Amino acid sequence: MKSMSLTRFELYKILSRKSLWIFLGLMLLCFYLPLQIVQSRNATPYYQATPPTLQQVQAAKADLKKIAPLTEGTPSSPIQPALAESLNQRYLRDNAIITSAKGGAKAGVLQSIQFSLQRMQTQGQTSTFAYRATQMKYKMWKAMPFIGGGEYNGGGAIMMDFIKTFGFVFFGAMLLIGLAPLFSEEYSIGTDSFLQTAKHGKRTLVTAKLMAAGLYVLVIEGILQVFNAASTLPFYGIQGLNYPIQSIPLYYAPFHLVIWQYMIVAVIIQLIGGWAFAAAMALISSLSRSSLISFFVSAGVFLVPELLHMLLQKNWVETVMNFSYTGLTQVSRLFNTFLAYNLFGHPVLYPALVIPLAILVSIPIARLVYTAYYRHQVA
């Protein structure tokens, strides 16, 4: 296939930019890694992964009573930091055990959903979208296994946190730096004449460029996730990867997934988000003669929803964020809580809607890249 051989060259063009690797190296080795080392000394919260025994609960209750007076201290003899730390650990553990004994988050959520369903039934709203959505939510929570109390803060949790925070930022920045010049640099440095007059310099070239962009997204995601694991697991260990995702800050996620499964799903979704964003950037780049303009417009597409979200607490901003490349690439937003959209009266889960939508929207965007490049004229 002609486009495969061209794809190699197009990928080389992207990857041979030193600025990319300098930026990534600085961010990962000089910024994130030191931060990770410092943070790894912090206390690890406790997560009760299995239903607690009666003895465990009694011991936790007794321990809570014991540590309560110790936490107060006096002005003349304040609590020593080491003791405070130890008391805090015990407090978190005891609370986690007691919460687990009460059924954890699942019990509370199910109770609240049942209440809502009953209310709607008495109000005769059983044929409404809201009722169907609540029923769906109930079924999802009902199917959930035991969810313990407390919070898991081991390697898996830190790796998941990386995907939605630093990893997301580095991923977005690397896509912007690497792909904003995809076409516009050809226009600005004047290589477009060579390309457009070559036999395979139109359709095949665009295909090759899009494929190279896709491979680049894959390479960057791969590097970030390898770094994520390499910089986390040695400090935090691998235990806890089979805990439910409700043990990390996705407490109200109605999805039956354990952390290692969620990791795979999150990486795939981040890749889909990255590919969709890469297609959008390819279009912006194909329309602009300046890599800088292409960079800033693409950065705007990526960052404006996040900025709006930070500045405005409005429903429409939430919707924009939900359907933005930012929201999709952050991943955790898709799993945070139960969210269903009304599709012809039927509730469709937000992740089940937004992922196919991102793929579907990318198809006409990719088509437009071909058109924009075809229409480009050498000035």
Add this chain to the structure above:
Amino acid sequence: MKLHIDGVSKQYKGKVALANFEAEFTEGVHALLGPNGAGKSTLMRIIAGVLRPTSGKVCLDGESTVAMGERYRDVLGYLPQSFGLYKNFTAERFLLYIAALKGLDKSVAPRKVAETLSLVGLGDVGKLKVGKLSGGMKQRLGIAQALLNNPKVLIVDEPTAGLDPKERIRFRNLLSEFARDRIVVLSTHIISDVEVVAQDVYLMNRGQLLAKNTAEGFLADMVGKVWTLTCAEREIGRYERKFQVGNVSRIGQDVKLRILSDQAPSIQAVAAEPTLEDMYLYYFKEEAAADEVHVVDAV
């Protein structure tokens, strides 16, 4: 093989860059000559298919090049006037990339790249990064990419700009050899290039075709219009006001003027054998003066 330029016009925001240009190119070198802004590069871009004309069309053997699409690009080689290169690529990798773009078979491409590099005198710098090449070497690499697919139609816009005299001669010979069974359209300011290789010359100015002839034909037309005159230095101004003065050379205390005029400028004036440079000055007058750098370059 015939490349027909059929009433091609191009306007940029209402400004005419090319007006109803008509030409028919067959095998051989066809030179476009004219000052800056004459519309040469616009025409070249339209022929190469990287610029859409406002009206008119370009046809190869009767078929529109736009409709031919990939088939036309398969037989096309184009060297633009100004171009960029990927500074992270080696010269060899760059040509391998162009070879892939031009659809050369993978098994043939490395050999063809090596041959073309050596053809343009870059055989020993193939492994060097493009960013490390001199301006002349980059120009030769540009030429190499245009020749890589053995094009049947070669469009070269100012190909010898930036080349040293030796390389210019080498390229001219290459072009001459190449054009035996191919169409070569050459745009240049360098009149000596035209004189040696072009089978016909198209004079262009302000987007219009002023005249078309062979180099010999233009020279024949100039007979009786070129004069040399030896005079005192103080008289230069007087002649410059009345006539178009070309070269001024010093002979002892006096100066020898080369004057373009339909009649003898003075009874002392002696008819001289015309050159294409005289023809260029004769046709383009003010533009040639404004374009002085290039004319000097050509001398």
